[in-house]
Structure formats: structure tokens, C-alpha cells
Amino acid sequence: MLSRTAAFGHALRRATLSSTAVSESPTVISFDGAEKAETFAAFFDQGAPMWASMLAQANKVSPEGVPTKILDLGCGPGEPACHFATYYNNVPVIASDIAPTMVGLAEARAKSKGLGNVETMVLDMEDLSPIESESVDLVIAQMSYMFVPDKDKAMAETFRVLKPGGVLVANVWVSFELIPIAGGLMSAVVGAPSAPPAPNPNGPLSLADANVFDDYLMNAGFEFTSEHNFEGTFVGELGPLDDLQSFKMAALPVWDALTELEESGAHPDAWEKAKAAFPEVAAPYVNEESGGVTVEGAYRLAVAQKPMKSV
Numbered sequence: 001m002l003s004r005t006a007a008f009g010h011a012l013r014r015a016t017l018s019s020t021a022v023s024e025s026p027t028v029i030s031f032d033g034a035e036k037a038e039t040f041a042a043f044f045d046q047g048a049p050m051w052a053s054m055l056a057q058a059n060k061v062s063p064e065g066v067p068t069k070i071l072d073l074g075c076g077p078g079e080p081a082c083h084f085a086t087y088y089n090n091v092p093v094i095a096s097d098i099a100p101t102m103v104g105l106a107e108a109r110a111k112s113k114g115l116g117n118v119e120t121m122v123l124d125m126e127d128l129s130p131i132e133s134e135s136v137d138l139v140i141a142q143m144s145y146m147f148v149p150d151k152d153k154a155m156a157e158t159f160r161v162l163k164p165g166g167v168l169v170a171n172v173w174v175s176f177e178l179i180p181i182a183g184g185l186m187s188a189v190v191g192a193p194s195a196p197p198a199p200n201p202n203g204p205l206s207l208a209d210a211n212v213f214d215d216y217l218m219n220a221g222f223e224f225t226s227e228h229n230f231e232g233t234f235v236g237e238l239g240p241l242d243d244l245q246s247f248k249m250a251a252l253p254v255w256d257a258l259t260e261l262e263e264s265g266a267h268p269d270a271w272e273k274a275k276a277a278f279p280e281v282a283a284p285y286v287n288e289e290s291g292g293v294t295v296e297g298a299y300r301l302a303v304a305q306k307p308m309k310s311v
């Protein structure tokens with residue numbers, strides 16, 4: 001629990017940083033590159049409650065019997081693929097991601113868990129052509145649809161590979177405190193924007209509005225199940241304020257932007273400035289009990305089904 005002082009700081013920080021949400025041009029956010037992927041991997045196990053809730057919701061709506069093939073889209077370092085592969089230990093699970101570094105981490109994770117039923121693939125959600133039409137019973141995707149530029153295409157591809165009656169379980173952020181922290185780091189480099197920046201249509205909050213995601217699902221032909229739009233909350237620790245790894249995690253949403261500012265020469269010290277600003281920007285998020293920076297979030301889970309007879 002946050003102390004009263006820290007909680008007050010939290011509220012204050014939320015208010016002051018709401019206008020400095022990550023400045024986002026409609027650029028594609030990449031998760032590739034060893035350092036970035038490993039920074040993400042160091043914290044991503046904290047998403048375990050989310051992939052557990054994904055399995056619970058999938059089990060509530062899946063048609064009778066055990067699935068014969070599961071596909072994880074945007075698996076990052078290997079989840080929720082490995083979680084599902086552990087539960088359904090005789091069912092083939094494809095763990096896929098567009099970033100080869102992530103696929104390498106997923107392969108290592110499946111191996112370290114002794115999971116012989118996980119196959120890894122580099123796959124772009126917009127083009128699942130290596131996967132046969134109507135060959136998958138269950139598609140799972142944790143926090144990945146938001147980053148795809150052509151979401152209609154990704155959804156159409158998801159629909160295509162599912163069998164009639166097959167289920168899609170996908171979660172997206174509704175809110176996430178990492179975003180204002182990253183916005184604060186960016187402001188420390190380029191200055192606070194005079195007006196709130198337009199949200200990035202390919203950013204972590206791009207599907208925060210349920211109507212927007214529901215439209216993509218309906219346009220592709222999906223029907224909503226009884227569990228559709230289940231909501232949950234997330235709490236994660238970045239680590240101590242003076243820790244380089246905590247800073248790098250906080251910088252993930254603006255990683256490419258900082259690198260671009262540095263490489264273009266516009267702000268040759270962008271990373272150094274962001275790092276110097278981190279202790280002040282993240283201080284209001286320190287949980288006094290753990291001493292670490294704690295970020296909260298809310299997510300929503302789409303639980304949709306391909307109609308038994310596709311139209």
C-alpha cells in the first residue's frame with residue numbers, strides 16, 4: 001500500500017503529467033533490439049496475473065473439449081504462450097512475434113520450462129500467411145494489437161486462421177502509469193508540450209476505448225462472448241529509483257523516440273537527460289514499503305468468437 005504522502009504524490013503527479021502523455025507521432029513502436037527486448041523481459045513476468053486471467057476467461061467460453069492448436073500473437077519473451085502450453089501440455093502452441101529478438105527469448109523460455117509443445121515463429125500479425133486458414137482453435141494476444149499499424153488487417157488475419165467457433169482472447173491497456181512517467185522523461189528532454197500531444201494510433205493506449213477495439217472485432221466478423229470486455233487491474237514494480245534497469249523500463253514507451261532525438265542530432269544527450277530526470281519524474285510513484293517505483297494499470301480483455309458458420 002502507498003503511504004498517504006506517496007498516495008498524494010501519486011495523485012499530484014497524475015494531474016501534472018496528464019498533459020505530457022507520451023508525445024506520439026503515428027510511428028511504429030518496435031520491441032526488437034537486444035537491449036530493449038531484454039529490458040522488457042526483465043519485468044514482463046509481472047504480467048503473470050494477466051495471462052492467468054486470460055486462461056480463466058478462455059476456459060469459460062471455449063467450445064467443449066481441448067483445443068488442438070493455440071496461436072499466441074505478439075508473445076514477446078514467450079507469454080502467454082508458455083502459460084497456455086503448460087496448462088494444455090499436449091496441445092501445440094505457436095509463440096509468435098514480429099521481433100526476432102523476442103522470438104529468440106520466447107524459444108529460450110519454452111526450453112527452460114521443458115515445454116516440448118511450443119513452436120516459435122517470427123510472424124507479423126498483419127500477415128499470418130504461414131498459418132493455414134481455419135486451423136487454430138484459440139488465438140491469444142497479450143498487449144500486442146495496439147502496436148500494429150493496420151489493425152483491420154491484423155484482425156482479418158486473426159479471423160481467417162481461426163476455425164469456425166474458435167476463440168480470440170486479447171487484452172489491451174485502458175490506462176497505464178508507465179505512460180505518464182515516460183511522458184515526463186520526454187518532457188525533460190524536449191520541454192513540456194503546450195498542448196496535450198495527439199495519442200499515437202500505434203501506441204500502448206491506442207485501443208483503450210472499448211468502442212474502438214469492438215469496431216475492429218465486429219468489422220472482421222467476430223461475435224462477442226459472455227466474457228467479452230472483462231476488466232482487470234495491474235500493479236508492477238520497476239525497481240529502485242537509482243537503478244539503471246528501473247529507468248530503462250520506464251523509458252520503454254519512448255525508447256525509439258529518445259534514440260531518434262539523439263541520432264538525428266536534435267538532442268545529442270537525450271538519453272543522458274532522460275536518465276538524469278528519472279528520479280524526480282518517478283519519485284511520486286515510489287511505494288514506501290517496497291522502496292521501488294510502482295506502476296498501476298487497468299486492462300480490458302476482448303473475448304470474442306468466430307461464428308460457427310462464417311459469413
Ligand SMILES: C[S@@+](CC[C@H](N)C(=O)[O-])C[C@H]1O[C@@H](n2cnc3c(N)ncnc32)[C@H](O)[C@@H]1O
Pocket residue numbers: 030031032044047073074075076077078079080096097098099102123124125126141142143144147148149
Ligand atoms: C508489450 S509487448 C507484449 C509481449 C507479451 N505478450 C507480454 O505479455 O508481455 C508487445 C509485443 O507485440 C509485438 N508486436 C508489435 N507489433 C507486432 C506485429 N505487427 N506483429 C506481431 N507482433 C507484434 C512486439 O514485438 C512485442 O513483443
